[in-house]
Amino acid sequence: MKIAIIGAGIAGLTTAKMLREVAEVTVYEKSRGAGGRVCTRYTDLFDFDHGAQFFTVKAPQFKEFLNPLIQSDIVKSWNAKFVEIKKNKIINQRQWNDDFPHYVGAPSMSEIGRFLAQDLDVKLNTEVQIRKKEDQWHIIDTDDVNHGSFDWVISTAPSLQSAALLSDEFKFHNILIERNMIECFSLMLGFENKLDLAWEAALISDADISWISVNSSKPDRKKDFTLLIHSTNLWAKNNFNTKKDTVIEQLLDATSGVTGKAIYNAKHIDVHRWKFANIKKQIIKPPFIDQSNRIAACGDWCIKGRIESAFLSGFDLANEMRNLFK
Ligand SMILES: Cc1cc2nc3c(=O)[nH]c(=O)nc-3n(C[C@H](O)[C@H](O)[C@H](O)COP(=O)(O)OP(=O)(O)OC[C@H]3O[C@@H](n4cnc5c(N)ncnc54)[C@H](O)[C@@H]3O)c2cc1C
Numbered sequence: 001m002k003i004a005i006i007g008a009g010i011a012g013l014t015t016a017k018m019l020r021e022v023a024e025v026t027v028y029e030k031s032r033g034a035g036g037r038v039c040t041r042y043t044d045l046f047d048f049d050h051g052a053q054f055f056t057v058k059a060p061q062f063k064e065f066l067n068p069l070i071q072s073d074i075v076k077s078w079n080a081k082f083v084e085i086k087k088n089k090i091i092n093q094r095q096w097n098d099d100f101p102h103y104v105g106a107p108s109m110s111e112i113g114r115f116l117a118q119d120l121d122v123k124l125n126t127e128v129q130i131r132k133k134e135d136q137w138h139i140i141d142t143d144d145v146n147h148g149s150f151d152w153v154i155s156t157a158p159s160l161q162s163a164a165l166l167s168d169e170f171k172f173h174n175i176l177i178e179r180n181m182i183e184c185f186s187l188m189l190g191f192e193n194k195l196d197l198a199w200e201a202a203l204i205s206d207a208d209i210s211w212i213s214v215n216s217s218k219p220d221r222k223k224d225f226t227l228l229i230h231s232t233n234l235w236a237k238n239n240f241n242t243k244k245d246t247v248i249e250q251l252l253d254a255t256s257g258v259t260g261k262a263i264y265n266a267k268h269i270d271v272h273r274w275k276f277a278n279i280k281k282q283i284i285k286p287p288f289i290d291q292s293n294r295i296a297a298c299g300d301w302c303i304k305g306r307i308e309s310a311f312l313s314g315f316d317l318a319n320e321m322r323n324l325f326k
Contacts, residue, residue: 007156009036011299013116014314030127035113046190049109054102055307074115076219077101080200107220152294158276159301171290179301183236184277187229187251190268194225208235208254278305287317
C-alpha cells in the first residue's frame with residue numbers, strides 16, 4: 001500500500017507517523033521546511049514565530065504524542081506573564097505556569113516540524129497536484145515531474161487549497177468549500193534595546209490587533225528583544241490587499257496605542273500575510289475518507305484553528321484508515 005500525503009503541517013506529519021506502520025508513506029510539502037503554520041521566520045539578528053504562538057494540551061493522545069518532544073526539550077513550557085488588555089487598560093492578568101502548560105517549540109516553533117519530520121520521507125520544496133491514471137493517483141509537481149503512483153492520497157492543505165487539489169471527485173468536496181478559513185497579519189518587530197513592558201503575552205480586545213507576544217521571552221530564544229503582533233482576523237480581511245507599507249504603518253500605530261511605547265524605531269520591521277490562518281469551531285466533524293476514490297483529507301479546518309485540532313484531525317483519520325487496511 002502506497003500513500004501520498006500532501007502537506008507537512010502538524011496534521012500531515014501526525015498522519016504520516018501513524019500510517020507508516022501499515023503503508024509506505026511519502027509526504028509532499030511546498031515550503032522549504034516542515035511544520036506548516038507552526039513556523040519561524042529567521043533573520044540575521046532576530047527570529048520570530050510568525051504563525052502559531054503557543055499551544056495547550058487537553059486530549060490524552062496528544063499528550064502522549066508530545067512526550068518524546070518534551071523529553072527531548074523540543075517542546076517547553078512558556079511561563080509568560082499573561083495579560084488581557086481592553087481599551088488600552090489591563091483588565092486581567094495571571095502568571096502562566098506548569099500546572100496548565102502553555103507549550104512552545106524550543107528554540108523556535110519550527111523545531112517541532114523539524115523533529116517530527118526527521119524519520120519520515122518528506123519531500124520539501126515540492127508543490128504538487130494529483131492526476132488519476134489507470135486507477136492509481138499520480139503526484140505531479142509544478143515542473144510537471146511525476147513522483148510516481150499511489151493507492152491513496154491524503155490532503156492536509158487548508159480547506160480551500162484541498163478543494164482545488166482534490167477537485168469535485170472527492171465525496172466531501174462541498175465540505176471543503178464551505179470551511180471558511182480567515183485571514184491574519186503577523187507584524188514582526190526586532191529592537192536594539194529592551195522595551196519596558198509589564199507582560200510577555202497579551203490578548204487584546206477593542207483594537208485592530210488581537211495579540212502581542214514578547215517573542216524573545218519564550219524559552220531558549222536569541223537575547224535580542226522581539227515582539228510578534230497579530231492583527232484581528234477582521235482587520236486582515238478588510239485590508240488583505242492593502243499595500244504592505246500601509247499595513248505596517250497601521251499595525252505599528254495600533255501596537256503603539258496598546259503598549260504606549262516608542263516602537264517606530266524598531267531595528268527590524270516586517271509583516272507576513274496569512275490567507276488561511278484560522279477557522280472557528282466546526283460542527284460536522286471528520287474523518288473525511290472517500291473509500292471509492294481512495295482520497296482523504298484532514299487538517300485543523302476539520303475541527304478548529306488550533307495545533308491540537310490539527311493533531312486530532314490527523315490522529316483520527318489515521319486510526320480510521322488503519323482499520324480499513326486491516
Ligand atoms: C498567525 C497564526 C497564529 C496562530 N496561533 C495559534 C496559537 O497560538 N495556538 C494554536 O494552537 N494554533 C494557532 N494557529 C493555528 C495553527 O497554526 C494551525 O491550527 C495548525 O498549525 C494547522 O496545522 P495543519 O497541519 O492543519 O495545516 P498547515 O500547518 O497549514 O499545513 C498544511 C501544509 O500543506 C502545505 N501545502 C498546501 N498545499 C500544498 C501543495 N499543493 N503541495 C504541497 N504542500 C502543500 C502547506 O505549505 C502547509 O505546510 C495560528 C495560525 C496562524 C496562521
